[in-house]
Amino acid sequence: MNFPRIVLAGLSGGTGKTIVTLGLCRAFLNQELVVKPFKKGPDYIDARWLGLASGQYATNLDPFLMSNDKLISLFLEKGQGADISIVEGNRGLFDGKDVDGSCSTSELARIIKAPVILTIDCTKMTRTVAAIVAGCKAFEDGFNLAGVILNRTAGERHRSILKNSIEAYTDIPVLGMLPKLKENPIPERHMGLVSNTEYSLVDKALNTLGCMAEDCLDLEAISQIAAQASADLSSAQDAWGGIELSSESKPVIGVVRDEALWFYYEENLEALRRSGAVVKEISLISSEPWPEIHGLYLGGGFPETLADEISRNTGIRNHVRRLADSGLPVFAECGGFMYLGRDVEYEGHKYDMSGVLDLSTRLCPRPQGLGYTSGKIVYENPFFPVGTEVIGHEFHYSLCVDNKEPSPKYALEMSRGKGMAEGHDGLIRDNIYAGYNHIHALSMPCWANNFVKAAAEFKDKKA
Structure with a gap:
């Protein structure tokens, strides 16, 4: 070929x-x-x-x-x-x-x-x-x-x-x-x-x-x-193996994709679609109302550089908090995790975030987590079964501080990487999974299947 x-x-x-x-x-x-x-x-x-x-x-x-x-x-x-x-x-x-x-x-x-x-x-x-x-x-x-x-x-x-x-x-x-x-x-x-x-x-x-x-x-x-590259290149395995239709009800998963949060692998979004979700892009900065969603994906990015705009958008911040409190499945990585906290401290100023989680994050002059990660799921959550080996990566300059979550539960016990709390990541509350670790859907096919399944269940309960 x-x-x-x-x-x-x-x-x-x-x-x-x-x-x-x-x-x-x-x-x-x-x-x-x-x-x-x-x-x-x-x-x-x-x-x-x-x-x-x-x-x-x-x-x-x-x-x-x-x-x-x-x-x-x-x-x-x-x-x-x-x-x-x-x-x-x-x-x-x-x-x-x-x-x-x-x-x-x-x-x-x-x-x-x-x-x-x-x-x-x-x-x-x-x-x-x-x-x-x-x-x-x-x-x-x-x-x-x-x-x-x-x-x-x-x-x-x-x-x-x-x-x-x-x-x-x-x-x-x-x-x-x-x-x-x-x-x-x-x-x-x-x-x-x-x-x-x-x-x-x-x-x-x-x-x-x-x-x-x-x-x-x-x-x-x-x-x-x-x-002149070799024509002898083939694979015996489907890249999308393990990612399958997990719901026919077409739940809507909102993906925040704006100037603040835009760290997404396109394959992660494609995996959600293959599992049966309708993916709709939404913003933390725009005042435009969100469509009805049944799941929320908050990727990484630079929320700190647009913290003032995010903080002033009280309508969306309050909306996210209400959705999370209602049991909406929420998956947040790095910058998205920062947004779920009370506030972000950046260059000497504190900016209010959504307040979904009772914790703060602070930007530091040096990396607080850098490189590939691995660990095991030790606590029940909507996205990964207990016992699942999770691999991913982290690269963050922010640090989780002043965590006042009552008896915080971490789903991911890390054997490689720092996470958000001394080798633990994936803070769980209700249907929320939030941390610094980034995953790729092709290495964790259960993620898309379970995310869409949880969104479909939320949709059915709402109906």
Whole structure:
């Protein structure tokens, strides 16, 4: 099967691979190609930008959260019909969760049998770049290093030495050389690139990167590398295995998707639909009344940056509290969990939230939870049966403080990760499940089935 694909990787975080990948996506889009972007690992922000650059939403591929067969099946399904599939790696090329490099970008490339193009930050480096390229090529068996892109080069003389060194000591082609940029076209902050919802010059920035890619990269050679990817790629497993129709009554699940909360895997929403739900997008910021809903999904995001607007929207805050008190199934992750508390403290100010849960959260200067998570469900809840092994990830700068919930009950006992209370997460009250942990529906198929079932039961009781 013809399935043109490449993986864009870097030697570490901060090498500029995201900027290169965005430029490449926009440049191919400008050639009127259908570009399907993928993001390796648990990432919402880069994935959003990749979608904007390519005109197609990005799909996350994660060897930790999915089996190899599920991962390949998802990759084949979402890349079907694209002229080229572009996968942006994360962290360093060989960096995984252990000394063997498991769940690394290089492992993902082997799983999907994709050639790798390595982006190298060449600041204050000349001939050493050849040693790096040669070392990367030989480091792992079955690894296909198909080319390199040299980033942050200082001038023609610098570029000449870099290119000649690589050609003299390796057989890896140089596919382009990018200059140092005076300023990043897309601002950054503690979690990486800023959200597109907070930046008014999105198209201008992406067009600038697209033009840079057209001027500095060999797009034809990159296309040829993608087209030469192995045709021997198949999966014996359905990506959606275990996710099934759990209700025919079409309960409505409201998904808060606005400038404050927008961290969602598209597959999570698709899983809810496959299980029988009608998914409707709603907002915490807009004063527009919500439709009738039978379940509420509050994803992650940046509620702190829009805390004033959220706080002033008393109508919606009160509405959420009434819904939660009525027994509505509510699933809240990270930013959504913060919204369910009494207030959020950010930059010295406290902002009222919904008050569903009697606790507060405070933004800290350093991460309070970062990385993959795992644990076991130890308390009954509407979403996961007791004894279920839960895997996911967390990345939060906020901390749960002043928890006055009476005898708080935590559904998730964590063996890996911090959660919201010393290795516990998933605070339970009535039909509410709230915490810092993010899950992916394909790794936890029971989640969508049970969420829709609970929403259908709520709908029936209301009727």
